[in-house]
Amino acid sequence: LTSVSPSPPSLGDQRPALEPGTHVALDLPLSMEPAPGPVSRAAPAPRTEPAPVATGEAPPEPIPGLCHPSAVREKKQHRAGLCPIMAYTATHLAQQLTLMDAEQFKKVLPWECLGSIWTEQERRDKELVVPTISAALSHFYHVADFVLPTCLGTCTMKAQDRARVLGLWCWRCQECTTLRNYSSSRATVTALECPPIHQLKKPWRAVSRRSLISFFPLCTEKAPELMNDCVHKLGISKLASVENNLQRAQMRQWRRKQGIIPCLGTFLTNLVLLKKRTHNAMDDWTSREGGVHSMKLQAIKILQQLQLLQVTVENFRFELDKEFQSWFQTMKRLDQEDKLELSVSSHVH
Amino acid sequence: MAEAQGSPGPWAAPDQPCVFKLVLLGSGSVGKSSLALRYVKDDFRSILPTVGCAFFTKVVELGVSSLKLEIWDTAGQEKYHSVCHLYFRGANAALLVYDITRKDSFHKAQQWLQDLEKEFPPGEVVVMLVGNKTDLSEEREVTFEEGQEFAESKRLLFMETSAKLNHQVSEVFSAVARELLRRRKREGPAQARDAAVALSGGPMRQVRCCTH
Numbered sequence: 001l002t003s004v005s006p007s008p009p010s011l012g013d014q015r016p017a018l019e020p021g022t023h024v025a026l027d028l029p030l031s032m033e034p035a036p037g038p039v040s041r042a043a044p045a046p047r048t049e050p051a052p053v054a055t056g057e058a059p060p061e062p063i064p065g066l067c068h069p070s071a072v073r074e075k076k077q078h079r080a081g082l083c084p085i086m087a088y089t090a091t092h093l094a095q096q097l098t099l100m101d102a103e104q105f106k107k108v109l110p111w112e113c114l115g116s117i118w119t120e121q122e123r124r125d126k127e128l129v130v131p132t133i134s135a136a137l138s139h140f141y142h143v144a145d146f147v148l149p150t151c152l153g154t155c156t157m158k159a160q161d162r163a164r165v166l167g168l169w170c171w172r173c174q175e176c177t178t179l180r181n182y183s184s185s186r187a188t189v190t191a192l193e194c195p196p197i198h199q200l201k202k203p204w205r206a207v208s209r210r211s212l213i214s215f216f217p218l219c220t221e222k223a224p225e226l227m228n229d230c231v232h233k234l235g236i237s238k239l240a241s242v243e244n245n246l247q248r249a250q251m252r253q254w255r256r257k258q259g260i261i262p263c264l265g266t267f268l269t270n271l272v273l274l275k276k277r278t279h280n281a282m283d284d285w286t287s288r289e290g291g292v293h294s295m296k297l298q299a300i301k302i303l304q305q306l307q308l309l310q311v312t313v314e315n316f317r318f319e320l321d322k323e324f325q326s327w328f329q330t331m332k333r334l335d336q337e338d339k340l341e342l343s344v345s346s347h348v349h
Numbered sequence: 350m351a352e353a354q355g356s357p358g359p360w361a362a363p364d365q366p367c368v369f370k371l372v373l374l375g376s377g378s379v380g381k382s383s384l385a386l387r388y389v390k391d392d393f394r395s396i397l398p399t400v401g402c403a404f405f406t407k408v409v410e411l412g413v414s415s416l417k418l419e420i421w422d423t424a425g426q427e428k429y430h431s432v433c434h435l436y437f438r439g440a441n442a443a444l445l446v447y448d449i450t451r452k453d454s455f456h457k458a459q460q461w462l463q464d465l466e467k468e469f470p471p472g473e474v475v476v477m478l479v480g481n482k483t484d485l486s487e488e489r490e491v492t493f494e495e496g497q498e499f500a501e502s503k504r505l506l507f508m509e510t511s512a513k514l515n516h517q518v519s520e521v522f523s524a525v526a527r528e529l530l531r532r533r534k535r536e537g538p539a540q541a542r543d544a545a546v547a548l549s550g551g552p553m554r555q556v557r558c559c560t561h
Contacts, residue, residue, distance in 0.1 A: 110400050111428035247386055247396060247403065293435050300401030300432055307400050 085150040088324065090168055094175035095318040096325060097143060097184045101261045102313040104139045105183065108132045108264065110303040110310075113271055136264050140187050145334045147191035151200070152342040163206035166192070170207065170215035177218055179316075180230055180260040189218055196343035230260060231305070249304075250311045259315035267306055274299055366408060366415045369529050371522075372437040374465075375446035376457035377425035380481040383512035384446065385422045388522050393513055399424040402436045409526040416526055437468065442475040442525050447496075449480045449509065450488040455496070462503060475528045477506035479521055484511040 085093075112130040151165050169188055176185035191197065192215075278295040334342075373381040382399050386392050389405045405420040421440070423433040437443065445461050447454040458478065465474060478500045480491060493509060500507035506524055510517045 111426060114428065247382070247390075250397065296432055296435065297401070300429075303400045307397055311397070 084327075085165060086168060090171035090175050092321070092324075093168075093172045094179055094181065094184070096321050096328075097172075098176065098179050098181040098261065098316055099318055099320060100139065100325065100328070101143075101181055101183045102259070102316045104136045105261050105264070106310055106313055108136050108306070108310070110307050113267060113303060113306065114299060133264070133268075140183060140264065142328075142331075142333060143184055143187035144191040144194075146328060146331055147188055148194070148197065148334060148339065149332075149342060151192075151197050151203075159200075159202040160206055162200060162203035163208075166197075166200070166203055167207045167211035170211040173218055174214035180258070182230075182263045182266075183261045185218060186263040186265070194339075196339060199343075228266075231262070231309075249308055256312070257315050259312045260309050261313060261316075262306075262309055267302065271299060271302060274302070366417045367530075367533065368417045368419060369441040369526070370419045370421065370439055371442040371444065371525065372421045372423060372440045373444050373446060374423060374433070374437065374458075374461040375425050375444075376448075376451075376454045377427070379425060379446050379448040379451070379454045380512050381425060381444075381446050382422050384444070384479070384481060384510065384518060384521070385420050387512040387515055387518045389420065391515070393515070398426055401429060401432055407522070409523060411523065411526055411530060414530055416530060418522065418526065434464070434468070437465070440469075440474055442477070442529055444477050444479050444521065444525070445505070446479045446481055447491065448482050449491045449496075450482055450485050452490045455480075455491045455499075459499065462505075475506070475525055475532065476503075477508065477521065477525050479507075480509040481512060483509050483516060484513045 088096075109132045112133045147169055151162060151169065169192060173185050173188040173192070176182075176188065274295060278292055332338075373385060375381050377398060382396050382403060383393060385403070385405055386394075386396065389407050399422060401424055403422040405422065406417060407420060408415055408417050421436050423429070423436050443461075443465055445458040447458040449455075462476065465476065478496060480493070480496045496509065497507050499505075506528065508517055508521050508524065510521055512518055
């Protein structure tokens with residue numbers, strides 16, 4: 001019973017042969033088309049001439065024919081400093097990251113979230129004690145680390161180039177929120193708000209207004225609230241608390257055809273807070289088991305909510321872009337020194 | 350009063366069918382939720398491991414009388430063990446489910462029985478041992494006789510089922526329901542007369558032994 005699906009086709013079926021490092025010859029050109037939608041926020045295609053004058057409207061200028069990663073890779077070799085991420089539209093990026101996030105989130109075993117299990121353990125044991133959670137968290141940081149070098153890039157990157165990349169990420173963040181992928185949205189915000197990127201004054205000034213406007217509501221403390229609102233709107237918290245028949249709740253969620261990937265951190269924080277409250281309750285009225293019991297049941301309700309969300313994740317059905325996925329997987333994970341180096345080098349220019 | 354005991358069901362309303370609480374216990378992925386789903390919805394599909402507890406109700410018709418079963422389907426995974434105890438309070442009946450292809454699940458069912466014995470005075474709860482997944486009989490690790498022997502030694506009801514093939518699922522629940530009604534008829538008047546006697550946990554009628 002490892003499959004998370006009551007649904008017939010699972011996302012897992014679509015990605016059987018994803019091996020990091022294998023660069024597949026491109027046989028899915030269709031996947032690169034910008035997703036149909038009222039606002040086509042295609043990112044600028046790889047530019048053939050250096051540093052165009054117009055910096056303003058970075059994301060909304062689609063050049064469809066050139067949005068091909070292989071094309072970019074070739075160009076990239078000719079032109080140092082151009083970031084390959086610009087080959088992808090914000091929508092496409094958001095969808096591909098969502099597929100990966102969904103895969104990770106589905107694997108999370110709800111009981112691993114129980115505060116009592118993982119706060120008591122040594123931090124270094126986390127991978128052994130709660131493997132699925134640490135995998136999900138590590139994926140979250142990988143997404144954040146993915147943002148960082150694309151914005152900082154090499155020292156030859158010009159402020160305008162950076163501005164375009166920043167603009168793309170702002171849009172992508174917005175796209176993730178639209179898709180209800182709060183995990184990637186939060187990871188991007190975290191990355192964009194971290195000091196090395198935050199202090200890129202010149203590029204940020206050059207980022208288009210439209211991008212910034214789409215990004216501002218997400219970058220504040222409101223992000224967890226946004227997620228909670230959405231969870232409430234879809235009635236998931238209500239389903240988990242009122243509906244005792246789990247199977248029925250799960251089927252209902254699945255039929256809704258709407259997926260949500262929550263920010264796992266928010267869940268963990270809630271559970272840890274609950275656990276602290278439980279401890280206080282034990283101190284206060286040791287004789288009264290009722291308080292502790294009700295909190296235990298509350299924790300279970302939160303886990304049931306998490307499980308319902310895992311069911312909704314089945315509803316993300318985008319075409320898998322193997323090229324992008326393997327590129328993402330092979331992307332180097334940054335340690336503190338790398339970040340510092342990037343940060344310093346980016347300030348030279 | 351009987352309410353104080355946590356089992357208000359059987360004696361609650363005169364016109365309504367009596368309500369009995371039944372808990373499904375057993376280790377992870379033995380098919381507790383599948384049994385419940387098969388019985389209540391006549392459906393079988395792959396389901397996620399239960400978190401905490403799921404809850405179903407079903408009215409059982411037994412000839413002239415009917416009763417309402419509140420089925421509490423608990424999580425089998427070890428991690429939820431401590432929470433499961435919160436759910437089986439006030440239960441009138443318990444199904445101890447094991448997987449016939451997994452010996453460890455059979456031992457776990459025996460542990461659950463010990464937990465039940467700690468919580469309830471003997472004979473207060475109708476307990477039935479259920480060996481599930483008879484459709485996988487070629488991988489069987491627990492023989493029918495083993496199950497039956499254990500059930501007899503502990504005076505439990507016993508049956509083997511397959512939730513997948515819908516084999517003997519409704520029989521399990523109706524056997525428990527019949528037993529519940531039988532007890533109620535015997536003990537009901539006594540309890541109504543003086544609930545305190547029942548609370549003191551006087552020797553009750555022993556559970557009828559395995560029907561096979």
